Amino acid sequence: MPIQTRRSEDGRTLTIQIEGRFDFSTHQAFRDAYEHGDPMVKGYVVDLSDTTYLDSSALGMLLLLRDYAGGDSANICIENCNSDVRRILAISNFEQLFAIR
Numbered sequence: 865m866p867i868q869t870r871r872s873e874d875g876r877t878l879t880i881q882i883e884g885r886f887d888f889s890t891h892q893a894f895r896d897a898y899e900h901g902d903p904m905v906k907g908y909v910v911d912l913s914d915t916t917y918l919d920s921s922a923l924g925m926l927l928l929l930r931d932y933a934g935g936d937s938a939n940i941c942i943e944n945c946n947s948d949v950r951r952i953l954a955i956s957n958f959e960q961l962f963a964i965r
Contacts, residue, residue: 867893868881876905876907882912885917907941910940912944917948942963942965
C-alpha cells in the first residue's frame, strides 16, 4: 500500500507515510488518510522516507492538507526527505509553509 497512517500514543499526531511515487495517482488515498474528522488529531507528520518521486500534484496535495489542518496555524511537519524531494520542496518555497526536517 503506497500510503500508511499511524497515530501517536496520545492520538494527537497523525503520521502519513508515502511509499514510492507521490503523484496524482495517490490523490484519493492521501486525502482519505487525513480526512477522518477526528477532533483529537492536532498535528500531522508527512513521512517521506520511502518516497522516491514527488511532482506538482503532490505539492498541491500538501497544500490541501495544510488548509484542512488550519491554514497558517496548521501543525504539519514534513520529514525524512531524500535530496531530490528536499530540492523540490526548497525550490517551491515550502519551508515557508511547513516545518521540514
